[in-house]
Amino acid sequence: MSESASKARGALVCGAVALGLLMSACTSAAEPQANASPPVAASPSAPSSSGESPTSIPPSPPSLNPDYALTINVTIANGKTIPSGEKINVRVGQKVILNVTSDTDDEVHAHIGGPGYELQVTAGTPAKGEFTIDSPGSFEVESHHLEKIIVILNAR
Amino acid sequence: MLIPLHGIASRRDLPLPFSFVVVGAVLALVISFAILIFAWRKPRFHYVGGHPLPGLTAVLDHPIVRLVARVLVLATYAWAGLAMMAGQDLLTNPIFGFVFVWMWVGLVPISLLLGQFWRATNPLRAIHRGLSAVARVDPEQGLLTLPAGIGVWPAAAGLFGFGWLELVQPDRTTLAVLRLWVLAWLVILILGAIVFGQRWIGAADPFEVYASTLAQMSIFRRVGDQMKLVNPLAGLNAWHAPPGATAVVAALLGSTAFDSFTNTTWWIQTVQDSTAPATLWGTGGLLTMIIIVFVSFSLGAAWMGRYGNRPATAYPRLMVGSLLPIVLGYVVAHYATLLIVEGQRTAISFSDPLGRGWNVFGSAEMGVNSAIFNHPTAIAMVQACAIVGGHVFGIICAHEKAVALLPPERAVRGQLPLLLVMIGYTCAGLFLLFSP
Numbered sequence: 043m044s045e046s047a048s049k050a051r052g053a054l055v056c057g058a059v060a061l062g063l064l065m066s067a068c069t070s071a072a073e074p075q076a077n078a079s080p081p082v083a084a085s086p087s088a089p090s091s092s093g094e095s096p097t098s099i100p101p102s103p104p105s106l107n108p109d110y111a112l113t114i115n116v117t118i119a120n121g122k123t124i125p126s127g128e129k130i131n132v133r134v135g136q137k138v139i140l141n142v143t144s145d146t147d148d149e150v151h152a153h154i155g156g157p158g159y160e161l162q163v164t165a166g167t168p169a170k171g172e173f174t175i176d177s178p179g180s181f182e183v184e185s186h187h188l189e190k191i192i193v194i195l196n197a198r
Numbered sequence: 199m200l201i202p203l204h205g206i207a208s209r210r211d212l213p214l215p216f217s218f219v220v221v222g223a224v225l226a227l228v229i230s231f232a233i234l235i236f237a238w239r240k241p242r243f244h245y246v247g248g249h250p251l252p253g254l255t256a257v258l259d260h261p262i263v264r265l266v267a268r269v270l271v272l273a274t275y276a277w278a279g280l281a282m283m284a285g286q287d288l289l290t291n292p293i294f295g296f297v298f299v300w301m302w303v304g305l306v307p308i309s310l311l312l313g314q315f316w317r318a319t320n321p322l323r324a325i326h327r328g329l330s331a332v333a334r335v336d337p338e339q340g341l342l343t344l345p346a347g348i349g350v351w352p353a354a355a356g357l358f359g360f361g362w363l364e365l366v367q368p369d370r371t372t373l374a375v376l377r378l379w380v381l382a383w384l385v386i387l388i389l390g391a392i393v394f395g396q397r398w399i400g401a402a403d404p405f406e407v408y409a410s411t412l413a414q415m416s417i418f419r420r421v422g423d424q425m426k427l428v429n430p431l432a433g434l435n436a437w438h439a440p441p442g443a444t445a446v447v448a449a450l451l452g453s454t455a456f457d458s459f460t461n462t463t464w465w466i467q468t469v470q471d472s473t474a475p476a477t478l479w480g481t482g483g484l485l486t487m488i489i490i491v492f493v494s495f496s497l498g499a500a501w502m503g504r505y506g507n508r509p510a511t512a513y514p515r516l517m518v519g520s521l522l523p524i525v526l527g528y529v530v531a532h533y534a535t536l537l538i539v540e541g542q543r544t545a546i547s548f549s550d551p552l553g554r555g556w557n558v559f560g561s562a563e564m565g566v567n568s569a570i571f572n573h574p575t576a577i578a579m580v581q582a583c584a585i586v587g588g589h590v591f592g593i594i595c596a597h598e599k600a601v602a603l604l605p606p607e608r609a610v611r612g613q614l615p616l617l618l619v620m621i622g623y624t625c626a627g628l629f630l631l632f633s634p
Contacts, residue, residue, distance in 0.1 A: 127466025129213075129633075153208035155568075178574040179209040180461075180633075189368075190470045194461075196212055198574060 111137040116192055118144035123185050123192045132175060132197050139172045148187040206294050206371055207540050212574050214631040218582040226589045226624045230617055233593050234610055241602040243435040246421050248428030255425040271319040281551030282380065287373045292551055294371050295544025298364060301405060303537040306529050309409045313418035316409030322399050326391040340395030348401055349441025354449050356404030358488060361453030365460065366480030407446055415522055435598055437519045444514045445492060447521045452488030454528045458630035495521065498619035505612035506604045516603060517616060520596035524620065527588020528627055531581040535570060542566045581631055589624040593617065
């Protein structure tokens with residue numbers, strides 16, 4: 043093997059390693075910023091049904107602050123759920139409040155480990171429920187009747 | 199307990215932090231090219247080598263040891279069968295954890311640690327041997343001869359079937375559905391073994407084929423008549439992949455990738471907002487994922503035909519062993535916490551198969567230790583390391599094969615497309631764990 047070839051190889055690998063370190067440094071610097079801004083999905087805007095927005099729903103506070111409850115407004119109508127399969131970040135121990143309006147009787151299941159949490163919903167009547175997640179993980183909140191995922195809670 | 203819509207666990211691992219994805223992808227890229235450029239130019243694992251273990255060989259070959267192992271495994275299955283036929287239709291029935299966790303995930307560590315244990319104790323073989331003894335026929339001898347070209351193609355179809363059951367089948371955690379699948383598995387395998395002899399089980403049982411494929415990476419390997427303690431890379435390099443092995447590996451990799459893919463918001467929204475049935479989406483998605491892996495790998499390997507002296511179609515099967523470490527990495531990243539936590543839950547309910555308050559094995563009162571979930575960063579680290587580590591070992595295996603199969607001056611160029619395909623799998627695997 044010629045000396046120049048091995049030098050070229052060395053340079054190539056050094057360059058690649060430097061690139062790798064640079065990229066990892068960039069992303070680790072970017073990470074806290076991403077965490078600090080609350081996810082937009084945390085509180086979907088008013089339910090789409092007919093325009094009479096429920097007045098009881100409190101404005102959504104910064105979702106990742108454990109001192110505030112995380113409120114999720116859920117509308118179940120015409121066989122669909124809003125939100126639908128969105129990921130929401132939540133803190134372990136933070137209170138999660140569900141405000142559910144549905145055009146059919148339904149059960150909302152939060153598979154949060156252990157026996158889970160269940161909220162009975164009657165057609166046309168807003169239902170409110172709350173729970174907390176005890177340990178980190180990714181948990182599904184589902185409409186049992188429609189067999190659809192409403193949100194996925196990523197608890198850290 | 200509320201039954202989750204998807205799978206038996208009510209909790210998934212948190213998404214991989216994006217920085218892990220980027221660092222992992224960069225590492226995979228850098229290490230891959232470093233290996234390509236700097237690694238050896240002559241085959242190193244031409245011989246399996248290893249330390250002979252005559253004592254262990256004698257013990258394993260002893261008829262009584264074999265009998266005891268087979269009876270124990272058969273009894274375990276019979277116990278699980280009791281839960282399935284007579285137990286309660288609840289998630290506390292151990293049969294669900296037995297099939298989806300103990301068998302499907304547990305066979306991975308069993309095969310890595312104990313080599314061909316699964317094949318040696320497969321209850322299907324025991325049942326068929328028993329039937330053959332009653333009928334006084336040779337279990338190896340069937341009514342028809344299975345064509346050699348069949349290889350493990352039927353098992354590839356079976357693995358797609360299991361993937362479909364695990365990821366698409368509605369109500370998969372109900373007894374009625376599971377009974378049907380288990381019945382189909384038994385009938386297809388046992389009837390087939392009667393028609394084609396025991397070779398059929400080695401060709402068509404998805405569990406045995408999965409287990410014996412992964413056992414190629416075990417530290418224990420039978421070479422000739424003797425058990426040896428071997429370098430897993432050398433052992434894997436010595437594997438002669440049967441026809442259909444590429445499809446088997448594609449089914450494994452594709453279904454695991456699809457499992458992650460179905461957790462992306464894009465997929466969930468698309469399926470839920472569509473008027474087409476979810477099973478149709480699931481079937482199409484699972485098939486597409488498997489076909490993508492199969493075609494991309496086959497094309498990448500076939501490229502070597504331009505540089506070597508074999509036909510291009512020969513290379514995918516020669517190279518497929520190098521995907522096994524990647525399969526292992528995917529499995530660890532996806533299912534390690536499931537095996538640890540749900541595996542315990544299954545062990546607990548295994549004491550009480552009928553839900554009558556029994557405590558046959560003394561495990562019923564034990565609690566599930568789920569402290570592992572309190573260390574999400576460690577879990578993410580293990581996941582990323584598994585994916586990248588699997589990739590690195592895969593690249594090493596591919597390189598070894600390439601320098602053995604291609605002329606030295608063309609080996610690097612010849613393996614480049616396959617290297618890129620493997621980097622693609624790794625980046626995709628990391629990105630899917632980030633699960634946007």
